[in-house]
Amino acid sequence: MKSCPYCGRIHPVGYECPKKPKRKWYHKNRGQAERFRSTAAxxxxxxxxxxxxxxxxxxxxxxxxxxxxxxxxxHHITPLGKDFEQRLDENNLISLCSKHHDEAEHGLIPADSLRAMAKTSPRLVSREERGEP
Structure with a gap:
C-alpha cells in the first residue's frame, strides 16, 4: 500500500488513481501552425x-x-498555411471578437479592409468627435 499524491488516500501499489491528471498526447505530425501557437514568441x-x-x-x-x-x-489576416513568414508581422495581425473572427475566417470581411485597420492606430475617441450625442 502507498499514499496517493493526487487524492490523499492509500491505494495498493500499481493502482491507477482516477484523480491522477491525464497526460496530453500530441500527435507527432502536428502542423507547423499548430506548433507555432504554443511558442513564447x-x-x-x-x-x-x-x-x-x-x-x-x-x-x-x-x-x-x-x-x-x-x-x-x-487573427492572422494572411493565414499561416498560406504564408508562414508573416506569422509575427504586426500588419498581418488584428484583434477580433469571436463573431468577426469567424466572419474573417470565412472571407466575409475582406482581407484588405482588415489590413487597413491593422495598419492604422486605434484611437479611443470621444462621442462628440464621432458625432454621437
Whole structure:
C-alpha cells in the first residue's frame, strides 16, 4: 500500500488513481501552425497586438462604433498555411471578437479592409468627435 499524491488516500501499489491528471498526447505530425501557437514568441506577440488594439475588437469599433472586448482573439489576416513568414508581422495581425473572427475566417470581411485597420492606430475617441450625442 502507498499514499496517493493526487487524492490523499492509500491505494495498493500499481493502482491507477482516477484523480491522477491525464497526460496530453500530441500527435507527432502536428502542423507547423499548430506548433507555432504554443511558442513564447506567439504568446508575446499576441499580447502586444491586444495591447496595441486597446483590447478591443477592431471591426466592432470601426464599423459598428461600439466597444467590444468579449471573446477577443488575434487573427492572422494572411493565414499561416498560406504564408508562414508573416506569422509575427504586426500588419498581418488584428484583434477580433469571436463573431468577426469567424466572419474573417470565412472571407466575409475582406482581407484588405482588415489590413487597413491593422495598419492604422486605434484611437479611443470621444462621442462628440464621432458625432454621437
Amino acid at each position: 506567439w504568446q508575446k506577440k499576441r499580447s502586444e497586438v491586444l495591447n496595441r488594439d486597446h483590447n478591443l475588437c477592431r471591426v466592432c469599433f470601426v464599423a459598428d462604433h461600439r466597444i467590444n472586448n468579449k471573446g477577443l482573439s488575434v
